[in-house]
Structures are given as structure tokens and as C-alpha cells.
Amino acid sequence: MFEAFIQGLIMILTWKSMLYLCIGVVLGFAVGILPGLGGGTTLALMLPFIYKMTPGEAFCFLLGMHSVVQTAGDITSILFGIPGEAATVAMIVDGYPMSKRGEAGRALGAGLSASLVGVIIGALVLLFSIPIVRPLVLSLGSPEMLMVVLLGLTCISSLSGQGKRALLLGLMSAGFGFICSLIGQDRQAGILRFTFGQLYLWNGLPLVPVMVGFFALPEIIDLAVRGTSIAGDLPEGKLTAGVWDGVKDTFRHFGMTVRCALIGVFIGILPGLGGGVAQWLSYAHAKQSAKTPEEMAGFGRGDVRGVIGPGASTGKEGGALIPTVAFGIPGSSAMAILLGAFFIMGIVPGPDMLTKYLPLTFSFVWILIIANIITVAASFFIMGYMAKLTLIRGSIMIAFILFLCFIGAYAESNSIGDVVVMLLFGWLGYLMVIYDFPRAPFLLAFILGKMVETYYYISATRYGFDWLYRPKVVIIFALVILAGAYPFIQNKLRFRKGGVS
Amino acid sequence: MKKSIIAVFAALLFVCLQVSGAAAAAAPYYAGKVIKIVVGYKPGGGYDRMARLVAKNLPKYIPGKPVIIIENMEGAASIIAANYVYNIAKPDGLTMGIFNRAIPFAQLTKLQGMKFDLLKYAWIGSTAVEGTVFAVRSDLPYKTVDDLLKVKSPLMIGCTGTTDISGQFPTLLKEYIGLNIKLIIYPSSADIMLAVERKEIDGRAGSYSSLKPFIDRGLVRAFIRGRVAEKGTEGLPVNEDLAKDKKGKAVMFMFAAADLIGRPFVCPPGTPPAVMKILADGFAKVAADPQMQDDARKSSMEVQYTSGPDIVKVIQSVFNQPADVIAEFSRHVQF
Numbered sequence: 001m002f003e004a005f006i007q008g009l010i011m012i013l014t015w016k017s018m019l020y021l022c023i024g025v026v027l028g029f030a031v032g033i034l035p036g037l038g039g040g041t042t043l044a045l046m047l048p049f050i051y052k053m054t055p056g057e058a059f060c061f062l063l064g065m066h067s068v069v070q071t072a073g074d075i076t077s078i079l080f081g082i083p084g085e086a087a088t089v090a091m092i093v094d095g096y097p098m099s100k101r102g103e104a105g106r107a108l109g110a111g112l113s114a115s116l117v118g119v120i121i122g123a124l125v126l127l128f129s130i131p132i133v134r135p136l137v138l139s140l141g142s143p144e145m146l147m148v149v150l151l152g153l154t155c156i157s158s159l160s161g162q163g164k165r166a167l168l169l170g171l172m173s174a175g176f177g178f179i180c181s182l183i184g185q186d187r188q189a190g191i192l193r194f195t196f197g198q199l200y201l202w203n204g205l206p207l208v209p210v211m212v213g214f215f216a217l218p219e220i221i222d223l224a225v226r227g228t229s230i231a232g233d234l235p236e237g238k239l240t241a242g243v244w245d246g247v248k249d250t251f252r253h254f255g256m257t258v259r260c261a262l263i264g265v266f267i268g269i270l271p272g273l274g275g276g277v278a279q280w281l282s283y284a285h286a287k288q289s290a291k292t293p294e295e296m297a298g299f300g301r302g303d304v305r306g307v308i309g310p311g312a313s314t315g316k317e318g319g320a321l322i323p324t325v326a327f328g329i330p331g332s333s334a335m336a337i338l339l340g341a342f343f344i345m346g347i348v349p350g351p352d353m354l355t356k357y358l359p360l361t362f363s364f365v366w367i368l369i370i371a372n373i374i375t376v377a378a379s380f381f382i383m384g385y386m387a388k389l390t391l392i393r394g395s396i397m398i399a400f401i402l403f404l405c406f407i408g409a410y411a412e413s414n415s416i417g418d419v420v421v422m423l424l425f426g427w428l429g430y431l432m433v434i435y436d437f438p439r440a441p442f443l444l445a446f447i448l449g450k451m452v453e454t455y456y457y458i459s460a461t462r463y464g465f466d467w468l469y470r471p472k473v474v475i476i477f478a479l480v481i482l483a484g485a486y487p488f489i490q491n492k493l494r495f496r497k498g499g500v501s
Numbered sequence: 502m503k504k505s506i507i508a509v510f511a512a513l514l515f516v517c518l519q520v521s522g523a524a525a526a527a528a529p530y531y532a533g534k535v536i537k538i539v540v541g542y543k544p545g546g547g548y549d550r551m552a553r554l555v556a557k558n559l560p561k562y563i564p565g566k567p568v569i570i571i572e573n574m575e576g577a578a579s580i581i582a583a584n585y586v587y588n589i590a591k592p593d594g595l596t597m598g599i600f601n602r603a604i605p606f607a608q609l610t611k612l613q614g615m616k617f618d619l620l621k622y623a624w625i626g627s628t629a630v631e632g633t634v635f636a637v638r639s640d641l642p643y644k645t646v647d648d649l650l651k652v653k654s655p656l657m658i659g660c661t662g663t664t665d666i667s668g669q670f671p672t673l674l675k676e677y678i679g680l681n682i683k684l685i686i687y688p689s690s691a692d693i694m695l696a697v698e699r700k701e702i703d704g705r706a707g708s709y710s711s712l713k714p715f716i717d718r719g720l721v722r723a724f725i726r727g728r729v730a731e732k733g734t735e736g737l738p739v740n741e742d743l744a745k746d747k748k749g750k751a752v753m754f755m756f757a758a759a760d761l762i763g764r765p766f767v768c769p770p771g772t773p774p775a776v777m778k779i780l781a782d783g784f785a786k787v788a789a790d791p792q793m794q795d796d797a798r799k800s801s802m803e804v805q806y807t808s809g810p811d812i813v814k815v816i817q818s819v820f821n822q823p824a825d826v827i828a829e830f831s832r833h834v835q836f
Contacts, residue, residue, distance in 0.1 A: 041573070044544030048557050051796065138699040185577075188686050190664040190835060199584070199614045202577035271695060328714060329695045336691065337545040343714075344799045350718050413575055454688055462657060462685050462701060 001358075005127070008362030011056040012370070020057045024064035025371050029378075031065075032072025035082050035212060035408030039069040040334040047340060055345045055360055062341055063364060064371035066334055067317045070275060071115045071375050074311060078107045079389055080230070080401050082216035082408070087275030089211050090283040090313075093440065094299060094306025096219065102231040104387040107307050108379070109246025114257050114311030116376045117250060121261040122268065122318025123368040130354060130361065133326045137269060143467035146455035147476035148270060149448050152277060154483040155284035159440040162296055166438070173432065174441035180205055181449030188457055200417040204450070207276070209409035209422040211443065216405050217426025218433045223394045223401075230397060231390040243383055249304045250311075256289050257308055261315035268319025273451070274332055275316055280444050282313035288487070300438075317368055325353045325361055529565030530776060534595060536569045538766075539586055541579020541600035547711065549573065550800050551628055551764045552599050555784075558793040562783040578665070578836070580607060580615055587617035592769040594776035602631060602762040603666060605819045607836035609827065619816055623772035624809030625780050628788055629710075629763040629802060632731040633670050635740075636712055636721040637704035638697060646724055646738050655683040657702040659693035662686055666759060667693075669834050670706040673756060674725065674740060676833060677749030697721060708760075709734050710802050728757035731803065751826045756834065758819045762812055763805075781809060 012021070031042045043066060050058040069085055076084030078095035091111060098107035129136065140148070153174075160170020183194045184204030195201040223230065250257055260282035267278035286309025290296040299306050323329050328349035330336040342349050353361050379386075389397075409422035432439055459467040467473060538552045549571070556569035574582040579600035586598035601607075608619050637656065643649050649656065660668035668684055675682040685702055687693045694715060696702045704721060705712075709731050715721050726737040741753045766784065768777065787793050788806035797804045822830070 041544050044549065044553070048553060051799070137695075141699055141701050142696070187662055187688065190662060197614065199577040199581050202580075202614075203575070271692060323695065327695060327698055328718075329691045329698070333543060333545055340545060340550060340800060343801050346799065348714050348718065350714075414572060415574070415576075415581075454686075458685055458687065458696075461683070 004358040005362045005365075007359035008364075009366050011359055011363045012060050012366055014056070017057045017060045020053065020061040021064040021367065021371060022374065024061040025068050025374050025378075028065035028068040028371075029072045029375060032069040032084050033076050035076060035084050035208075035216075035404050038086065038208070038334075038411075039066050040332075040337060041411075042069075043334055043337040047337065047344070050341060050344060055347065056363060058341060058345055059360070059364065060367055062338060063367045066338065067119065067368050067371050068375040070314050070317070071112065071119070071372060071379075074111045074115060075108065075379070075386065078111055078307070079104060079386060080216075080397075080404070081219035082401060082405055083208075083211055085275070086208050086211060087279055088310070089215055089276060089443065090279040090310040090440070091307065092215050092219075093283065093310075094301075094303050095310075097300070097302035098304070098307065099230055099390050100232065101302050102390075103242050103302065104231060104390045105383065106242030106246040106249070106304065107302075108383050108387060109243035110249045110304050111246070111307045111311040112376045112379055112383075113247040113250040114260075114308040115314045116372050117254075117257050118261040118264055118312035118314035119317055119368055119372040121258060121312075122265050122315035123365045124318070125262075125265045125315070126318035126321055126368070127362070127365045129322060130358075133322050133354075137323050137326065139472070140270065141470075142455050142458040143463065143470055143473045144476060145270065146452065146459055147473055147480060149273075149451045149455060150480045151476060151483055152273075152281055152448055153444065153452070154480055155281055156441040156444060157484065157487045158284045158288050159280070159444060160438050161300075161436075162293055166436075169437050170441045173437045173439065174445035177442035177445030178449040180210075180442075181446050182453075187454060198417070200415060205421060205446075206413060206418055207447070208411075209418040210425050210446065211276075212405050212409050213422035213425030213427075214429040214439055214443065216401065217422070218430040220398055220401055220405070221430055222433075224398055227394060229391050229394050243380065243387075246304065246307075250308050253289075253305055253308055256286060256305065257312045260285055260309045260312035264313035264315030265319035267313075268316030269322050271323050271329065271332075274447070275313070276447055277444075278313040278316040279310045280440065280447075282309045283440075285309060288490075293491075314372075318365070321364055321368075325349055325364070326351075529563075530594070530779065531563050531567040532565030534565065534567045536567050536594075537596050538569060538571050539582050539590070539596060539598045540571055540573050541575065541582035541598070542573065543575045544571075544573050547631075547708070547802070548579075548599050548601075548764060551797075551802060554793060554796050554800070554802075554804075555628065555766075555787065558790055558796065559783055559787045562786040562790070563779060577614065578607075579604070580612070584614075584616045586767060586769055587622065590769045592623070592771040592773070594768060594772050594780060596769060597625065597780070598767050599764060600767075602627075602765060603759040603836065604765075605758055605762070605816050606834055609819060610831050610834070610836055612836050620813060620820075621770040622767040623770060623777050624812050625766040625768060625777070625784055626809045627761075627763045627765045627807040627812055628784065629805055630729050630731065630807070631708040631710060631760050631763045632729040632734055633666060633706060633727040633760055634709045634712060634723040634734055634737065635670060635674060635704070635706040635725040636716060636723045638700070639719055639722045640700075641703060643724075646743065649680055649724060650678075652681050655681045656704060658682050658684055659687050659696055659702045659705045660684050661688070661690060661693065664835050667705060667707050669756065670727065670740075672833050673749070673753055674706075674743075677744040677746065677753065678740065679745075694720075713801060727760050728754065729760035748826065748829050751822065752830045752833065755819050755822055755826070755830050758815050761807070761815045763807070765812060777809075 070087050073084030073088035074091045077088045077091035081092050081096035083089045095107045156174045160167050185202045263282050264278045267273050286305045287299045324335045330339050409418045540549050540552045542548045560566045583600045590596035658671045671682050674680045693705050726734045741750050744750045785806050788804045
């Protein structure tokens with residue numbers, strides 16, 4: 001096995017493979033930075049180029065590209081408050097406020113180093129889980145998935161603000177998210193829900209335009225109202241000074257970074273949940289690590305832990321490869337396209353990947369690590385310049401960011417409906433900011449709502465009521481209750497401590 | 502009077518055709534042009550992969566070697582793309598569309614929001630037939646269709662919806678052959694296969710090309726196929742032969758139209774016949790191209806060209822069924 005591990009490294013250490021890896025990384029970086037252009041679409045565009053490559057070269061190119069997209073997307077989220085990728089929205093919540101405070105350098109340093117740690121942990125999990133991966137994935141059926149999704153939903157409470165009023169507003173926000181997730185053709189009976197005769201709405205509200213509108217437009221309005229640059233009127237020196245502080249922050253909170261990376265890995269393994277969920281749950285976990293109410297209140301206003309958590313969720317990259325490699329069953333659209341690459345190479349993913357093609361499987365671990373080291377290292381060289389972008393006059397930046405928003409939303413399905421949805425949700429997002437409604441619970445419920453419905457339906461039609469008695473369901477449900485009650489217990493404890501002192 | 506007007510028009514038309522013919526001879530129509538293929542689905546699926554193979558290999562068979570690009574316009578099971586090609590794209594031969602092979606059923610059941618008449622498109626043809634098979638887990642003790650007919654508790658069959666082939670094919674088997682089936686709906690084919698893998702469900706129906714890797718690997722075994730055979734499925738029992746009554750056979754016959762239509766390519770209505778001929782010839786040639794076939798095989802697809810007029814005949818055979826058969830069909834098959 002160790003031999004295969006080394007063979008995997010040798011396989012990609014040819015100059016040609018490394019060249020393709022670098023090309024892939026540059027492409028992935030560009031795609032990640034630009035909002036709207038998604039990793040999946042780019043993979044599909046690049047697929048025709050691999051026909052003449054060897055498997056080692058092809059996966060250096062494709063996987064190298066895919067694995068750095070989120071890392072690069074985080075940069076856009078931090079600097080401009082618009083999601084570079086659908087999966088990097090949670091990075092905005094604390095990353096952008098840090099930029100506004102003139103700490104773009106520190107935020108980038110922390111986010112990128114956490115992201116690298118996340119990828120490495122994900123790759124290591126991929127490495128060590130290879131022998132046990134089949135039983136692991138097969139042990140989670142639809143009823144268990146339903147419970148895992150419910151577990152994800154308990155994060156709504158920690159994503160809402162402090163106090164009863166904030167929790168109520170958070171729940172209302174999540175309820176609205178649920179309603180929005182209902183829009184479209186229902187999967188079970190084919191009934192059209194809230195589509196108002198529009199074909200555009202058949203597939204439901206598109207995720208990217210909703211998110212770009214919801215998070216970016218209110219920030220743009222805010223920038224226009226303030227009339228300054230993103231970082232306000234701060235002296236230039238301070239901006240770039242913080243990069244190493246950010247890196248140190250990641251290692252100061254190393255335990256949390258690892259836990260967030262593992263959350264990412266777990267979400268990555270589960271098919272269909274997607275990168276957005278991974279980043280939100282990592283963020284929620286980071287927020288729960290706050291020890292005092294004051295600390296808790298600091299989240300959303302630029303706490304560095306709120307950047308490290310989402311950054312580390314890149315552990316999902318390694319996790320997502322697991323079902324694809326072991327079963328030939330993709331967990332996301334990007335993985336589906338990567339699966340196409342397997343077939344082009346004449347490889348049938350499945351049990352063979354763990355025997356005949358073991359070196360190739362191990363080379364994926366190396367590719368993930370090397371591609372991200374290159375990306376993060378290169379980013380550190382240009383980080384100073386990137387951070388300075390936050391000093392450009394607001395009136396110029398607004399035009400540029402708005403342009404990116406429109407392109408990003410429109411690129412989703414080349415439909416004017418995407419732009420309308422973005423503007424509508426931009427308006428809604430602005431209202432929610434004004435009236436203190438937290439936006440994260442909406443998004444979590446919007447993404448997970450459809451899955452709750454789907455898995456509940458499958459569990460009920462497949463097993464009747466029997467699924468309720470499955471041992472794993474009971475265990476995860478107990479965790480759901482614990483996770484739901486945890487913030488309240490935590491509050492009580494804090495109160496008591498406060499009372500004593 | 503009327504005759505003379507017709508004569509004048511005929512003469513004008515003749516002159517026009519001559520002129521365009523002469524122009525074509527001078528410089529190929531497609532020289533320096535860009536053709537756009539509108540795909541009704543997201544990148545990565547079967548339709549998208551086929552379109553990208555065509556984009557890669559077709560240019561060398563079109564005089565003037567145009568560049569071909571792909572535009573993904575997903576939504577509403579590709580009705581949005583079909584509406585776009587029919588109503589908005591210019592009929593200049595620079596836009597093609599590829600959409601859902603089950604689209605005749607949308608028109609048959611008069612789907613709301615559909616804004617086209619399939620028979621009026623300028624049809625290029627289809628680049629593949631997509632035979633449907635019904636497959637069940639190999640580790641179950643069933644070897645023949647008779648074994649399946651004898652099961653006591655229902656077979657749990659995964660599908661992606663009652664409005665697509667993966668749900669409709671088993672529904673017809675249940676209705677007309679008497680298979681004891683319960684449908685469980687999953688978000689995607691990938692989710693279905695994972696559920697099969699962990700034994701949550703017993704099998705599924707789907708295109709042979711998408712199931713082939715799992716059949717080869719021994720996870721599932723194909724039991725029944727639709728009328729359209731592919732290399733490797735010829736020996737399987739055909740659903741129409743297993744059906745007991747005449748109406749059932751007729752409904753299954755209609756249903757097989759989608760398999761024949763496979764991967765349909767069209768241009769907007771009113772695209773000039775001269776341009777259509779160039780495209781149709783190009784498609785016929787590229788389908789026989791060894792490079793194209795090799796590329797396709799690597800993506801686990803088979804290329805087989807069916808001409809536009811033949812596809813139109815298939816669609817007409819669906820539309821021209823007696824009213825009672827159509828009513829029976831619509832009872833089970835919604836788009």
C-alpha cells in the first residue's frame with residue numbers, strides 16, 4: 001500500500017503532469033475569483049482537452065483546477081463581499097467586515113492558510129479512508145441522510161443573533177427560506193408549486209443569483225451610502241501587514257480549524273449536500289466556539305474565526321472524491337463531469353480503483369495537496385496587491401462589483417430571469433439588513449429545505465414507519481436534539497459563570 | 502391572374518435559389534461563422550456530452566469549417582431551450598438545439614408553457630438511439646422475468662420522477678405486464694445508483710448507455726428492454742411482447758418513440774433547405790467518422806445517425822395514434 005502511495009506521487013512528478021497541473025491551477029484560480037463562472041461548467045469546457053493525455057496528466061489538469069476553485073473564491077468573498085463561488089458565501093459574513101475594517105490582509109492570510117489546512121486534512125482522510133470507504137458510505141441510507149440534514153438545520157440557532165428576539169427573527173428568516181425552497185416542480189408528483197406560469201421557475205429559484213443578490217447587493221448599497229473605499233479611509237501600511245497575523249490566527253485556533261475541516265470532509269462524502277452547506281456548517285461551528293456573549297456578538301462584524309472556519313471547509317474536496325472513486329457515483333455536478341473524465345481515460349470507477357488503479361487513486365491525494373500549496377503560495381505573493389483593491393475609491397469599485405454581480409447571476413443559465421431574481425433578492429436582502437433579520441438562516445433553510453422533503457419522502461415511501469426505529473436514525477436524532485439544545489445550555493452556563501464572577 | 506402570380510413567385514424563388522447556390526459555390530456559407538448548439542441541460546449529462554462531441558468533430562465535415570460552441574440553457578426538462586430555438590433563434594443555420602428525447606409526449610399531452618410545434622422545426626436528425634432497459638440488482642435471487650413476476654413484496658424501483666422515462670417505463674411494466682413494483686423517487690440517477698449499491702432499492706429503468714457500467718460491473722442485471730435494441734441488449738425480452746392486451750402494446754409502441762429519437766438535433770423553423778442539407782450531410786458524415794465514434798465510445802456512448810425525415814416520421818407515428826390509445830397513453834405518461 002505504501003508502495004502504491006509513492007507510485008502515485010511518481011506518476012504526477014513528470015514535467016508534463018506538473019505543467020498541466022499548473023495550467024489547471026491558473027484556470028481554477030481565475031474561475032474561482034470570478035463570480036458566476038462555476039467549477040462544474042469549466043470542467044465540462046476542459047474535458048475535450050484530455051483525450052490525448054495520460055490518466056496522470058488528465059487528473060493533474062482537471063482535479064488541480066477543481067480543487068483550487070473554492071480557495072480562490074474565498075478571496076472574492078473576503079475582498080468584495082460577493083461570492084466568488086456558490087460555495088463561498090459563508091466567507092463573506094466575517095471576511096468582508098474585516099476588509100471594511102482595513103484588515104483584508106489578515107483575513108486573506110487566515111482564510112487561505114485555513115483553506116490549505118482543510119484541503120490537506122481532506123486529502124489525508126481520503127488517503128486513510130480508502131480501505132474502509134465502502135462500508136462507510138453504504139451505512140448511510142436515506143433515513144440517516146434525513147437526520148444528518150436535520151442536524152445541519154440545527155445550526156439555524158447559532159447562525160441567528162443573540163437573545164430571544166434575534167432567535168425569533170432567525171427562525172422567521174429560515175421559514176421564509178423554506179418557502180422559497182418549495183418553488184418549482186415538485187419531484188414526487190410533478191406538481192408545479194408557486195411557478196406562476198413561468199417555465200423559468202420550474203427548476204426552482206436558482207442558487208447563485210439568489211445568493212449574489214442576497215449578500216452582494218446590500219453591501220454595494222452600503223458602499224454607496226458610505227461614499228468611501230471598501231476599507232474606509234485607512235492608512236495603506238496597515239492593510240498588508242496583517243497577512244502573517246492571519247496565518248498565525250489559523251494555527252492559534254488549530255483545533256477549531258481541524259474540526260471545521262472534518263465537517264467539510266463529512267459533508268463532502270455525503271452525496272448531494274454540496275459545498276455551500278459545508279461552508280455554512282463550518283461557519284456555524286466556528287461561531288459556537290465563542291466563549292462569551294460578547295465574543296458571540298463579534299461574529300458577523302469581522303471575527304477572524306469566522307474566516308478560518310469557512311476557509312477550512314475545503315476539506316470537502318477530499319471527501320467528495322470518495323463516493324466518486326469508490327462507486328463511480330458522483331456527489332456533485334463537478335464530480336459528475338470528473339466521472340466523465342474517468343470513462344474517457346478508459347477507467348471504470350468502482351472497486352477497481354482500490355486495487356488495479358490504486359496508485360492513480362493515491363495520486364489524487366497528492367494532486368489535491370500540491371495544487372493547493374501552489375495556489376496558496378502564489379496568492380501570498382500577490383496578496384498585498386489584492387488587499388490594496390479595498391482602497392480603491394468606492395464610486396469606481398461599485399461599478400466594477402455591480403458588473404461582476406450581473407455577469408455572475410446571468411452566467412447561471414443565460415436567462416434574464418436570473419438578473420431579475422438577483423435584483424429581487426438584493427432588495428429583500430437590504431430590507432433584512434435594515435430590520436435586523438439574519439440572512440444566513442434563510443440561506444441554510446433554502447439549500448436544505450428541498451433535501452428534507454426529498455429524504456423524508458424516500459424514507460416514508462420506502463420503509464413506511466419502520467425507518468424511525470433504525471438504530472443509526474435514533475442516534476443521529478439524539479444528536480439533533482442535543483445540537484438544538486446546546487446553544488441554550490451554553491447560554492445558561494455562561495449566565496451562571498457571569499453571575500458568580 | 503392567380504396563376505401568373507404563382508408563376509412570378511416561382512421564377513423569383515428560382516432566381517433566389519440560383520443566386521444563393523452561386524454564392525455558396527464562391528465562398529462556403531459557413532466560412533468564418535460560429536454555430537451555437539443550445540443544450541437543454543446542465544453541463545456533464547448525456548445530451549451535453551453528445552453536443553460537445555459534435556462540436557469537436559463536426560466542423561471538418563462542413564464546408565468552411567465553422568467554429569461550434571455550446572450554450573447550456575437548462576430548465577423545465579429542456580422545454581425552455583426548445584422554446585428558445587423555436588421562437589427566438591434566427592433561422593440562419595447558426596443555431597441548433599438538442600433537447601429531451603421524450604419531448605413529443607409534451608406536445609401530445611399539451612403541456613402548459615410549451616411554445617412550439619415539433620413537426621415544424623427544421624430537423625437535422627439524431628446522433629444516437631437510446632434503448633431503455635429495466636435492471637434489477639444481481640445479488641437478488643431472480644434470473645428471469647418469470648421470477649420477477651412471482652415476487653411477493655413489491656420490487657422497490659428507483660426513478661428520478663414520474664414525469665420522465667425512469668419512472669414511466671416501470672409504470673407501464675406494472676400496468677400492462679403485472680410486475681409488482683413500487684416507485685421511489687430520488688433527486689438524480691447518481692442517488693439512485695447509490696441507493697441500489699446500499700440495497701435500499703432493488704433496481705431501476707434507464708437508458709442502456711447509462712446503466713452499462715453498472716451492468717458490466719455486476720451490480721445490476723438487465724431483464725427487460727424497450728422496442729429499441731442496442732449492441733448488448735438484443736437478447737432481452739421486449740416489453741411489448743410481454744404485454745398482455747393490445748392497448749398496452751400500443752402504448753408501449755408509442756413510448757418507444759423517445760428511444761428512437763435518442764439525441765435529437767434541430768434548427769429553428771424556416772431554416773433554408775440549402776443550409777439544412779449542408780448540416781444534415783455533415784451529421785451523416787460525422788456519425789461515421791472513426792474519431793467521433795472513438796471519442797463517443799470513451800464517453801460510453803454509441804453514435805448512430807437517424808435522418809431528420811425519419812425522426813419526423815417517428816413523431817408523426819406518435820401523434821397519429823387513435824384517440825383512445827392516446828387517452829390511455831396520457832393516463833400513464835405525463836411530461
